[in-house]
Amino acid sequence: MSFIGQYNAKxxxxxxxxxxAVFRRALQPEQQEGKEAELTLVVRRDFFENCIVIYPVExxxxxxxxxxxxxxxxxxxxxMVYRKLVSEAQEITLDGSGRMLVxxxxxxxxxxxxxxxxxxxxxxIELWSPAVAEQNGSEGEAFMxxxxxxxxxxxxxxx
Numbered sequence: 001m002s003f004i005g006q007y008n009a010k011x012x013x014x015x016x017x018x019x020x021a022v023f024r025r026a027l028q029p030e031q032q033e034g035k036e037a038e039l040t041l042v043v044r045r046d047f048f049e050n051c052i053v054i055y056p057v058e059x060x061x062x063x064x065x066x067x068x069x070x071x072x073x074x075x076x077x078x079x080m081v082y083r084k085l086v087s088e089a090q091e092i093t094l095d096g097s098g099r100m101l102v103x104x105x106x107x108x109x110x111x112x113x114x115x116x117x118x119x120x121x122x123x124x125i126e127l128w129s130p131a132v133a134e135q136n137g138s139e140g141e142a143f144m145x146x147x148x149x150x151x152x153x154x155x156x157x158x159x
Contacts, residue, residue, distance in 0.1 A: 001056060001123065002122055003026055003121060005020075006117060006119050007020040007118045008118075009053075009115075009116050010114055010115060012094070015101055015103070015107060016101050017101070018099050019094055021098070023118065023120065024094070024098050027039055029068050039056075039093065040064075040092070041056060041057070042054075042060035042090070042091055043103070043106060044085075044089040045106065046110075046126065050110050050111060050129075051106050051128045052102070052106055052112070052126065053125070053126055054124060064086065067081075090106070097155070110127075110129065110132075111132060112129045113129065115130050115131075116128070117130045
């Protein structure tokens, strides 16, 4: 499964939003009789950026397994990191019509109002406030201007 691209959407009054169709198709390659079944996703605040990361449940399990395989349960700092990782995650359901209910507390933590921006990140999906995404090119921001991207990719790919 591969998620790419950027898509704008709006939350309804109950904090539900339609997952873009292209992402729904990536999650459900086999639809039964034209109707999509409910899917479980995992959401949590990103580790570094002020956005929400949406994980297909299989990807979430793989990430947690990777962390758990390195975890020393007798190291209190590692135990706290693991606790924060799993305790701040929440399961949500993508209903049959492609909507998901995003927890209000999580939306508030990252400053998302009614407008949202979905960003495909290959094996996960990010949910951003468009206002934050528009601040591209600023020091410490997650998005780059086109000219900064061109310079960065040139440097990154040049040996």
